[in-house]
Amino acid sequence: MRLSRGFLPTLKEVPAEAQIASHRLMLRAGLVRQTSAGIYAWLPAGLRVLRNIEQIVREEQNAIGAQELLMPTVQSSELWKRSGRYDAYGPEMLRIRDRQDRELLYGPTNEEMITDLFGQVIKSYRELPQALYHVQWKFRDELRPRFGVMRGREFFMKDAYSFDASYEDAVAAYRRMMLAYLRTFQRLGVRAVPMKADTGPIGGDLSHEFLVLAPTGESGVFFDAALEEQDWLHEAVDIADHASLETFFSGVTKFYAATDEMHDEKAWEDVPADRRREGRGIEVGHIFYFGTKYTESMGISVSGADGNQFFPEMGSYGIGVSRLVGAIIEASHDEAGIIWPDSVAPYRAAILSLKPGDEAVDALCEQLYAAAPDAFLYDDRGERAGVKFNDADLMGHPWQMIVGPRGAKEGKVELKRRATGERFELTVKEALAKVLGTDAAGKDAA
Numbered sequence: 001m002r003l004s005r006g007f008l009p010t011l012k013e014v015p016a017e018a019q020i021a022s023h024r025l026m027l028r029a030g031l032v033r034q035t036s037a038g039i040y041a042w043l044p045a046g047l048r049v050l051r052n053i054e055q056i057v058r059e060e061q062n063a064i065g066a067q068e069l070l071m072p073t074v075q076s077s078e079l080w081k082r083s084g085r086y087d088a089y090g091p092e093m094l095r096i097r098d099r100q101d102r103e104l105l106y107g108p109t110n111e112e113m114i115t116d117l118f119g120q121v122i123k124s125y126r127e128l129p130q131a132l133y134h135v136q137w138k139f140r141d142e143l144r145p146r147f148g149v150m151r152g153r154e155f156f157m158k159d160a161y162s163f164d165a166s167y168e169d170a171v172a173a174y175r176r177m178m179l180a181y182l183r184t185f186q187r188l189g190v191r192a193v194p195m196k197a198d199t200g201p202i203g204g205d206l207s208h209e210f211l212v213l214a215p216t217g218e219s220g221v222f223f224d225a226a227l228e229e230q231d232w233l234h235e236a237v238d239i240a241d242h243a244s245l246e247t248f249f250s251g252v253t254k255f256y257a258a259t260d261e262m263h264d265e266k267a268w269e270d271v272p273a274d275r276r277r278e279g280r281g282i283e284v285g286h287i288f289y290f291g292t293k294y295t296e297s298m299g300i301s302v303s304g305a306d307g308n309q310f311f312p313e314m315g316s317y318g319i320g321v322s323r324l325v326g327a328i329i330e331a332s333h334d335e336a337g338i339i340w341p342d343s344v345a346p347y348r349a350a351i352l353s354l355k356p357g358d359e360a361v362d363a364l365c366e367q368l369y370a371a372a373p374d375a376f377l378y379d380d381r382g383e384r385a386g387v388k389f390n391d392a393d394l395m396g397h398p399w400q401m402i403v404g405p406r407g408a409k410e411g412k413v414e415l416k417r418r419a420t421g422e423r424f425e426l427t428v429k430e431a432l433a434k435v436l437g438t439d440a441a442g443k444d445a446a
Helices: 021-028 044-063 077-081 110-123 168-187 242-253 264-267 294-298 321-331 359-372 385-393 405-407 428-436
Strands: 032-036 039-042 075-076 094-097 101-104 130-139 154-164 192-195 205-215 217-225 257-259 277-290 312-321 350-352 376-379 401-405 411-419 423-427
Touching: 021 032, 021 321, 039 044, 044 130, 044 154, 044 168, 044 257, 044 321, 075 077, 077 101, 077 110, 077 294, 110 130, 110 154, 110 294, 110 312, 154 168, 154 321, 168 192, 168 205, 168 242, 168 277, 168 312, 192 217, 192 242, 192 257, 192 277, 205 217, 205 321, 277 294, 277 321, 294 312, 312 321, 350 359, 350 385, 359 376, 359 401, 359 405, 359 428, 376 385, 401 405, 405 411, 411 428, 423 428
Parallel strands: 350 376, 350 401
Antiparallel strands: 032 039, 075 101, 094 101, 130 154, 154 312, 192 205, 205 277, 217 257, 217 277, 277 312, 401 411, 411 423
């Protein structure tokens, strides 16, 4: 994208309504614009980040055998009445009526709909297990939406649902999903600590929240430092092997980790003092086993090996895709702007022309841009160098490819790493290899 033609409206001033860093920077960097309370339009750069996160989430769900579908945003009230949640859910649910006076709702979650769809298709234990997911917009009518996309009314979410024939199989599905979540967050460039969560009236002990550590997080967190030091994603873990899954799960859950809601002072005292860590975290994911709560309440059963009907065991697993955009910024920014992890950045690099109109500078910039026009943002504007540097830092591109008259004459590019400030003077081929990970022939540069 050539910045002179881009729809990237950066702001110099800090918006008055923005109270936290991610909200301020998303507005200033031209990622989103508010259209009404708690509802945002995603502009091109912001949408690219959203899609990058969505794709990583999708790939890790597919890797554990979950199947993608797409459920509608508008749901019938009858489904929720069957489960008993229609009246109990509360005012966060947006209830509407169509012209035939039928009661509908804008879905805040999808347990009822997926259970009904499952029941229409799956009739026998031989067709189990099933794991289904989608990535869809949802709406919850927050009383006081704030903090930008961190607590908006409309949000983009991945929700998955597992159906198993037994408790043991359901636990294995839960563990596979936890592993998939940790791999997902690792690829997104954030450390999300799994913390035991309240299961509410359902009971049991299989519920975990994933919190990204950030000073502005809404939850206080207490955890063993070993959770930051251990490598939970060792390549030897085989997600298809139950014994390996059990070993993995035991390793993750043996260390203390809790939000302020679940904090146990007595258990906390058992953690060695030098390993106690306190801070704040942003919830970006939640996994939950709830057994037969929905299959039983909605009358969805399948035939077993003995010919008798039984209610499948279920779990649900959510990741806040749009919330992750804000959470990543909260965990990765400085005074100058956003610092995107490579995997989610809207562009791999910004090409900064320090003298538009100079023949050598223009030619070298065009050569760089032609190598990967979808991955680079070419700042070809007739602005001062300082403005371009400031905007590049604000937008957070992992790399800045700086082209000035002196370097252009020598066929050299100054390469700056946004996260560290390191600078390198390289040839065009070397610079492209470092930024893209490939040489001019498209082979692995390493």
